[in-house]
Amino acid sequence: MTEARLGLPNLGFGVGLRTTHYPHILKHKPDVDWFEIISENYMDSGGRPRQVLEQIVEQYKVVMHGVSLSIGSTDPLNFEYLGKLKTLAEWTNAAWISDHVCWTGVNGLNGHDLLPLPYNEETLRHVVSRIKTAQDFLERPLVLENPSTYVTFTDSTMSEWDFVTRMAEESDCGLLLDVNNVYVSCFNHDLDPEDFIRSLPHERIVQFHLAGHTDCGTHIIDTHDNFVVDKVWELYQLAHKLTGGVSTLLEWDAQIPDFDVVHGEVLKARDLIQDGSVTLDTQSRADADSVASDDPAQGPRRSATVPQPAVFVAAEVE
Amino acid sequence: MTKQRSLQSLQRWVQEVITHPDGIAAGIESPTAKQQIDIDVANIEQVVEPSSRLGSRERLAVYGNAYFARLVECLGEEFPATRFALGEETFESFTFGYVNDSPSSSYSLGCLGERFAQYLTDTRPSDVPKPGWPDFLIDLAKVERTYAEVFDGPGPENLDTLKPEDLQVIPPERVSEIRFVPVPSLRLMEAAFPVHEYVTAVRRDRAPEIPMPAETLLVITRREFVVRRGTVSRAEFQLLRAIIDGNSLGQAIELAAEVMPAGSDDEFAANLSEWFQHWASAGWFLRVELSDS
Numbered sequence A: 001m002t003e004a005r006l007g008l009p010n011l012g013f014g015v016g017l018r019t020t021h022y023p024h025i026l027k028h029k030p031d032v033d034w035f036e037i038i039s040e041n042y043m044d045s046g047g048r049p050r051q052v053l054e055q056i057v058e059q060y061k062v063v064m065h066g067v068s069l070s071i072g073s074t075d076p077l078n079f080e081y082l083g084k085l086k087t088l089a090e091w092t093n094a095a096w097i098s099d100h101v102c103w104t105g106v107n108g109l110n111g112h113d114l115l116p117l118p119y120n121e122e123t124l125r126h127v128v129s130r131i132k133t134a135q136d137f138l139e140r141p142l143v144l145e146n147p148s149t150y151v152t153f154t155d156s157t158m159s160e161w162d163f164v165t166r167m168a169e170e171s172d173c174g175l176l177l178d179v180n181n182v183y184v185s186c187f188n189h190d191l192d193p194e195d196f197i198r199s200l201p202h203e204r205i206v207q208f209h210l211a212g213h214t215d216c217g218t219h220i221i222d223t224h225d226n227f228v229v230d231k232v233w234e235l236y237q238l239a240h241k242l243t244g245g246v247s248t249l250l251e252w253d254a255q256i257p258d259f260d261v262v263h264g265e266v267l268k269a270r271d272l273i274q275d276g277s278v279t280l281d282t283q284s285r286a287d288a289d290s291v292a293s294d295d296p297a298q299g300p301r302r303s304a305t306v307p308q309p310a311v312f313v314a315a316e317v318e
Numbered sequence B: 001m002t003k004q005r006s007l008q009s010l011q012r013w014v015q016e017v018i019t020h021p022d023g024i025a026a027g028i029e030s031p032t033a034k035q036q037i038d039i040d041v042a043n044i045e046q047v048v049e050p051s052s053r054l055g056s057r058e059r060l061a062v063y064g065n066a067y068f069a070r071l072v073e074c075l076g077e078e079f080p081a082t083r084f085a086l087g088e089e090t091f092e093s094f095t096f097g098y099v100n101d102s103p104s105s106s107y108s109l110g111c112l113g114e115r116f117a118q119y120l121t122d123t124r125p126s127d128v129p130k131p132g133w134p135d136f137l138i139d140l141a142k143v144e145r146t147y148a149e150v151f152d153g154p155g156p157e158n159l160d161t162l163k164p165e166d167l168q169v170i171p172p173e174r175v176s177e178i179r180f181v182p183v184p185s186l187r188l189m190e191a192a193f194p195v196h197e198y199v200t201a202v203r204r205d206r207a208p209e210i211p212m213p214a215e216t217l218l219v220i221t222r223r224e225f226v227v228r229r230g231t232v233s234r235a236e237f238q239l240l241r242a243i244i245d246g247n248s249l250g251q252a253i254e255l256a257a258e259v260m261p262a263g264s265d266d267e268f269a270a271n272l273s274e275w276f277q278h279w280a281s282a283g284w285f286l287r288v289e290l291s292d293s
């Protein structure tokens, strides 16, 4: 039998570390349970991001979250990348390393997106063998997240949850359940998010993600630019009940508000599982529930709704 | 159901289709995509399922739009002054062209802007006299890229840097033999416009006007994790360049004098000690070395 959370600790309620919050965090040392860092923003840094991270890891527990592992790609695994990931994990003493059940490019290119896989036997064999190789190399389990997706393929022969369950069991990896992504993908693919969550191997879930999204009417885009919607909070409660509680993290990546607002949002999760109710700010709810216009058929090269990930570190100049 | 194709074919097809500059339909019809999956736009449902609310093509277009939008947005954060100078729309179309020309092959978004200035150079309209508007943009992109590299690259913060008094212990007869070891972040850049001032003004939300051309010789480095920049005279710039290339001070002075107008030797002699003091106080060098030390 698998130990709950693969034996990994429940770190409590954390926040995704973002550059805009560096000064606040360094100055006020907020009482946050833990931080999640974007691995790619630190693995090559010789400047401010690395220096800030050195101070963060002295005071907080961190988890590494990547967006470029591309575990589902048919290109070869990038061992230079894996090596840097391992080195970063060693010096940050990361509690675990996560990435996504996706691919980000082929033919040596990176589209910097979390692209969906067809869920079938071929993909399963491919992904399981790569997870095993990466885990052997990293000498620790990988924790893989369900991405928000916008298409499904006729090549799929099984549901995403069956795929993820078999993938986790056959490769012995952990899962990062992004509750908002379940909601987004299920809306986009006409599926029931509760079925999704109920069908997973709950003892393998190591971490939850929560985030806001943008409802475009015909589809939902995972923008991480808002408060968490009520439906997602309901799913979170269900996931909490089924797993017995795991590390919970809030992601906010665009139109990022003050640190206390972001931290306050993840603390709603704590209140929710403690008292069974959570008070949402009316204004923020109105924003979170509003429908944005993003007509993909119009093909705008650029719209306000950029799906995650789009985390870039800008330079500070005198 | 269609016959099972390989994961590799599907991935190559998806990438080709969503990164096609003319959109999903053009992507599907492109020979490269057809090599992987030979279907027409009308048959897209053979590969991508529709949802109850959205057709297959619109669904795939979410990825196509996101691909360009995300990368254009990241480039906008790396090149805020170039974006301001061009205006949103033109910047978008330039970066769109760039992403198309130089798609990312790195796991890091930090490498995305690496070739942007080169792309602007390669596509510079040849009928505009130099230095003109295109050269201003090229210089801007160069300086912004340099700032990004200096900001996140190796820096001097944990290293001892050269102090003014370190120079006083050099025996006068051996001064010409010394080699200055630069801090790892030190960069020189020559521009035809005062782009450094323009960038600073944009970063301070000052909405600057496009400046008149003016020879601008920049020294860019980092101190306390913040990018610092300053300008130097032509003579000092040439000397610094020769020094950074690894020449001894004596050789460097000779090399610098060669590209200066006749009679500039005096300029070196008159300014050398002042320059040394400044280089030391600005933290541009780690130390000086004598070949036998």
Ligand SMILES: [Fe+2]
Pocket (backbone or CB within 6 Å): A145, A178, A181, A209, A251
């Ligand atoms: Fe997530």
